Amino acid sequence: MDKELHKFFAGATLILDARLGGLKDGLLDEREESLPRTADDGQDWLGEGAVGFQVRSVDASTAVQRDRNWRERFRFASEVTQDGEATRWLIVDKWRHDAATEEDRSAANPQLLDEHQCWTEQRARTLAQALGLDQRSEELLALAARLHDEGKRAQRWQRAFNAPTDDAYAKTEGPINYRLLDGYRHELGSLLLVENDKRIRKLSDDDRDLVLHLIAAHHGFARPVIGTSGCENQPPSVLEEKVAEIALRFARLQAHWGPWGLAWWESLLRAADQQASRDNDARAANGGGV
Structure with missing residues (x-):
């Protein structure tokens, strides 16, 4: 890996689409092709392997739609104007019962x-x-x-x-x-x-x-x-x-x-x-x- 890229990602949390695969028991595995479960797949029991969050890209000029099953946890400006005003949000939601903190x-x-x-x-x-x-x-x-x-x-x-x-x-x-x-x-x-x-x-x-x-x-x-x-x-x-x-x-x-x-x-x-x-x-x- 390029040294600059490695330095950029060091200590960071990288969020990827679950459909990329390559994840097994919480660790990277290039041979793993099955997709992890998600919290909203309709099955009754989530278990430890389910993905309990979702990421949305939302236009800042539109009202953010809320879903009672999901809780907004973080919001980042993914696109901004020259004046620094957000034009697009990247929103991270957590599943309703997947609460890790008091917040x-x-x-x-x-x-x-x-x-x-x-x-x-x-x-x-x-x-x-x-x-x-x-x-x-x-x-x-x-x-x-x-x-x-x-x-x-x-x-x-x-x-x-x-x-x-x-x-x-x-x-x-x-x-x-x-x-x-x-x-x-x-x-x-x-x-x-x-x-x-x-x-x-x-x-x-x-x-x-x-x-x-x-x-x-x-x-x-x-x-x-x-x-x-x-x-x-x-x-x-x-x-x-x-x-x-x-x-x-x-x-x-x-x-x-x-x-x-x-x-x-x-x-x-x-x-x-x-x-x-x-x-x-x-x-x-x-x-x-x-």
Whole structure:
């Protein structure tokens, strides 16, 4: 391969038409001629080998057609005028259930924030009862579920996710403006908003630690590190203190519950959150919605 071409592609992601073939088990194989499955081929079970994205070339002067089965993930200007104005877009869509990140899951069928958190609380209670948890444990899990996405109320998040302006939304159609989002973690925003909530303040120290950690960690961060980029709730010096508290809280909880015990608690909230999101998708598929 030409050295300049090799340098150009180093570290890049190259998107090719699946019909070119030559791919087997995720690796290049010049002898492989079969075509990989795609997410919209009509079969019931996708499996790991299915291609869960599509690429569209769209004229910038025409309205972009949306499909409830696909979520716009990236948009690039493939053609521009001399003034730098886009005349054609290259759009990368992901299949509706192929969500790899929190951003993917939030760019979905629109849903109000209060409703999503209410549904997540209901799912959390159902899980707790199915597992035979005592009343105290159920209430702690339900409280974390009811408050876990409060950080999405931030105007930065609402604008970055292209939310309607009539209310606070937990799910939007997107597309996501990553530059505007600026790395903002809504979990940190949630923590800063709810730590003085009267329901949180009346808990014992141990119970308060658990609820706050579940909120901060429900997308896998705060174990023990979480970024502060884009967070405007507090000055940078205060945010540094808060992330230090998050790390210390994580250490205390691991000492108390053990690494597997704490991860088990985290998985309950994440399961309830994802079930509530799927409930919203199911409602949209049946013609309902905001």
